[in-house]
Amino acid sequence: MSEASPTIGGMPHYPQPDRPLADAHAFQVDLRGLVDLLSHHLYSSPRVYIRELLQNAVDAVTARLGADPAAPTGIRLTADGETVLIADPGIGLTEADVHRFLATIGRSSKRDDLAGARREFLGQFGIGLLACFTVADTIRVTTRSAADPAAAPVEWLAGSDGRYSIRTLDPAQFPEPGTRVLLTPRPGAQRWFAPERVAQLAREFGALLPYEVVVATPDGLVRTTDSPPVWDRAHPSPAARRLALFEYGERTLGFAALDVIELDVPLAGVRGAAYVLPSAANPADAGRHRVHLKGMLLSDATTGLLPDWAFFVRCVIDTDTLRPTASREGLYEDETLSAVREALGVRIRDWLTDLAAQDPARLAAFLAVHALGVKALARHDRELMRIMLPFLEFETTDGRVPLTEFARNHPTVYLARTVDEFRQVAPIAAAQGIGVVNGGYTYDADLVEQLPQVIPGTVVGELGADVVTAHLDLVNPAEELALAGFLAAARATLDPLDCDVVLRAFAPVSVPALHLDNRDARHERARAETMAAADELWAEILGALKSSAPRAQLVLNHHSPVVRRLSGITDRALLTTAVEALYGQALLMTHRPLRPADTALLNRAFGDLLAWASLAARAGDGDGV
């Protein structure tokens, strides 16, 4: 029996330096420090020790099958509450292998020196076994090599203090090739050895592994593998296959999907399914997918697997091309991953276009929940936009309608940039036949702007106050002249508020006045107000920014009975109050927050109107006496 300390990455096989390293030393490893690093900074939880044990067992079985396709494959975990034992009938190790691989941190038998990690194996980094030290104080490995039947079986006993011993065993004690790993818990880690927890972890990580794994517990044998995966099984009919996929999704992801999209991208080595979320998803949510690498669960919250726009699906996949990060809890971002991401994106997009062509009712059900996702996708994909546009509804002056239909009825499509702007003008614009789309919602303005490329001949214009006024009927000059006094008084009242007054005739008659404004004008007013309140330096800077933005407009409706009645008022003070009240009412209709000056004006107008009313009432009483 010999005793030694582990070395790092195959040390002391020094590279050949230019000059001999006469005074060379080997790196030492502080195993406790390393395990501490792994458990606090690499692995999210000690539970991964089961995954690492399973992984080594699976790789060992795969390696032996390579040489002997008839070799046994069953893997058995035994959890008695005190210890955990895993036994595999795999390739095993000779004493030299033990020193070389088990006891050398960072060295793996699963890497070709030039080609990197070999595709058929799960492991590659040569650190997995260390995960066991996050829960165990000692690891006892007994192993017999299948590759070298003459080699005696050996026992390797390693402690978390960084020391190990090795001894040869009597071949009669270990007649068959294979490996057994026995772990004894470190203080405080007993809970990770509870039989039901071991079985649950084996099922969670290893349900799709290619070889049968059973867990022997005091309550009996538990089979934790359930392979081949549902997508690789034969089903009696396409409907039965779909049903099986739905059931599998609900069991593993925890929600009843709206739809399921099969993923089979042979070039990318990906098989599985994408499940459409049953309720609207947050576009900023990076998407959490359940990813298996060669059957072993990598993580159920893997990000970066799909393009950002595909936030409406969650995938369950198995792949043999993608690489894990060293923690084996995420995907390594490389060219393969971006190719897979693109291929899966194409698959989901194709599913959408097929749905549009073959099953509009199912597409409508999908869009009722995920229109936002499709809009996000369509922005970058003109072809998809062309296909989806007839199905995507937008808020417009014709109600919620698809843009294609809207563009057919309105050769010029006006775009209101904010929800407020749309609300402000929609009823009036609709009455004048102006076609306006509310561009205030996420992605809508982008899509409307691309409309001319998708439907040639369509013109998209910005909706400004001038567009609306241009569509309102002019009042005949003689009639306008008759109201000149009233209009002059109204202009004088509103001029200090940076608002012009114009007279037009428009529908509906129930709207006496319309406050038309645009963002430039609002910014200009805000700037002017700040300037008035600012000190000299700021006033100068703000003054330099002054622009000749159009002023707001109060458009009085000549058809409105209220306006007609007002124009008959001769008392100047009452007229001022009435104009202020009209202006205030029009402002309230815009649903925008009021400036302090506007609030003051509204209060004053209301108070004055009350005073006028009580005066009139008293005068009426007086008449009666």
Ligand SMILES: Nc1ncnc2c1ncn2[C@@H]1O[C@H](COP(=O)(O)OP(=O)(O)OP(=O)(O)O)[C@@H](O)[C@H]1O
């Ligand atoms: N059950 C086993 N049967 C045979 N060899 C094993 C077994 N477990 C571990 N080994 C050997 O020990 C080496 C180190 O194992 P370890 O789990 O630390 O790393 P790995 O599996 O190579 O890579 P990773 O860090 O990615 O898991 C393996 O490369 C393998 O040669």
